[in-house]
Amino acid sequence: MIKSYKVKKSLADTIIYTLLTIMGAIWVFPLFWIVMQSLRGEGGNYVAYIIPHNFTLKHFVDLFTEKVVFDYPRWFLNTLFVSICSCIISTFSVLMVSYTFSRLRFKSRKFFMNFGMILGMFPGFMTMIAIYYLLKLVNLTGTLAALIICYSAGASLGYFISKGFFDTIPRALDEAATIDGATKNQIFWKIILPMSKPIVVYTVLTSFIGPWADFILVRIIMGDKTPNYTVAYGLYTMSNDKNIKKFYFQFCSGAVVVAIPITILFLNMQKYYVEGVTGGAVKG
Secondary structure (H helix, E strand, O other): OHHHHHHHHHHHHHHHHHHHHHHHHHHHHHHHHHHHHHOEOOOOOOOOOOOOOOEOOHHHHHHHHOOOOOOHHHHHHHHHHHHHHHHHHHHHHHHHHHHHHHHOOOOOHHHHHHHHHHHHOOOHHHHHHHHHHHHHHOOOOOOHHHHHHHHHHOHHHHOHHHHHHHHOOOHHHHHHHHHOOOOHHHHHHHHHHHHOHHHHHHHHHHHHHHHHHOOHHHHHHHOOOHHHOOHHHHHHHHOOOOOHHHHHHHHHHHHHHHHHHHHHHHHHHHHHHHHHHHOOOOOO
16 A cells, blocks of 8 residues: 555656656756847847757847947846835835734734735736826926836735735744833844744845846836837837837847846845745744
8 A cells, every 4th residue: 555655656756757847848848948049149030959059158248238229238237227216115104004003003904915905916017108298297208217106116916925024923022122222123123033034035136137127117107218128128128010020139148247247146036035925934
């Protein structure tokens, strides 16, 4: 009986690992293809093979040096600036709102939590036209400040995971600190946050990735302000029917370059990212 169970379990594990391997290969293939295209030395936009016959870094050099039509370096800096500013504002906003809902008890607390949850159920693109006209009213369309405001303004609605993490931290710590004379502000900054590294890292990553990869909002807000494009929308303009034949290799190189910072950031912080999603604070 035990032997039969082990055989069935081994067969099931083999099937699962095989399926995961196939799914992983399907997921990785487009990434591998774009990297190979960016390194291809022979001309022609489309070829019948994947691995280049000749490798070159010329396309990456052209990406950063040929700035007459498409200023990729500026787009990259725009994206970095918007992502960092939005990340800082959003992180503090989310963590403070999460701590407030987790620790403080006040009138209408339940109402605000439920109201925020309901608002979070609506897709963001539903409000984009309204956002555009509001920004136009205050003369902010086509600016990087408009992107930062849009990415940061509603960030606190994503408080659910952070609040769940703060709920796992023993309230006895707050009570002991209060007895010692600490204020709520001091408890948050000096006790709760130092114990919440996983959720802080998780919030930083999610707050950074959104602006870094966003396309729709940039397209609506920026219009024809090409110098203020971010990389996502800039690469889209490179890949349209008018430009793809001439800038095909720069497009592939740009797609690789934009993935490098976020990949490095995620690989270095994935341990804390996973802990932020699946774990809680260590009770004691």
